[in-house]
Amino acid sequence: MKDRLEDQIEWYDKKSMQHQKKYKNMKVVIIILAPAIPILSVLTKFNSLYVTLLIATAGGIITILEGLLSLGKHQENYIEYRRICETLKHEKYQYYTKTGVYSEGDTFKLLVERTESIISQENINWANMQNKAKGETNNG
Known part of the structure; x- marks a missing residue:
């Protein structure tokens, strides 16, 4: 954890x-x-x-x-990073309090899956943004 x-x-x-x-x-x-x-x-x-x-x-x-x-x-990044940070905190607090999706089942496995999904989505968004920027540079 x-x-x-x-x-x-x-x-x-x-x-x-x-x-x-x-x-x-x-x-x-x-x-x-x-x-x-x-x-x-x-x-x-x-x-x-x-x-x-x-x-x-x-x-x-x-x-x-x-x-x-x-x-x-900088504005977009600070807003997006804050959103991700707060989403991860939300997952952590729900896990610790056994509420929401963490109220039953294999909660640790679910926490790992959901956390990795949040982080992975941000990485995909970053990669897409880099590819878009490269495309604009090559076309411009």
């Missing part, structure tokens, strides 16, 4: 938090820089090279961060 289920719950929890942190940090920077551009553009009437450079830099940073968010799929 510890070697598989607990480790998987911990892994998905950790990965979800990492992606959520990356997503939110990048979005905070974007939210701060985006309104700075029109505010700074008012100052360009003073013909300041520094203001022009600040505006260009802010726009460039926003573009880079949006590209990284799209490429890394």
Whole structure:
């Protein structure tokens, strides 16, 4: 149980938090820089090279961060990893309390089968996403 289920719950929890942190940090920077551009553009009437450079830099940073968010799929990953983590926890708690599908029969075998099915489905989804990305790269 510890070697598989607990480790998987911990892994998905950790990965979800990492992606959520990356997503939110990048979005905070974007939210701060985006309104700075029109505010700074008012100052360009003073013909300041520094203001022009600040505006260009802010726009460039926003573009880079949006590209990284799209490429890394941080929002989608943190939501999906959180969903899987919570699903695995749900299975564990039902198993421990002998409720739901774990109320009778070979409950450990059922837990293993259901847990592996959840993990396997995520792996299949990941592989499909990688193949789709490769296809888009080769066709684009």
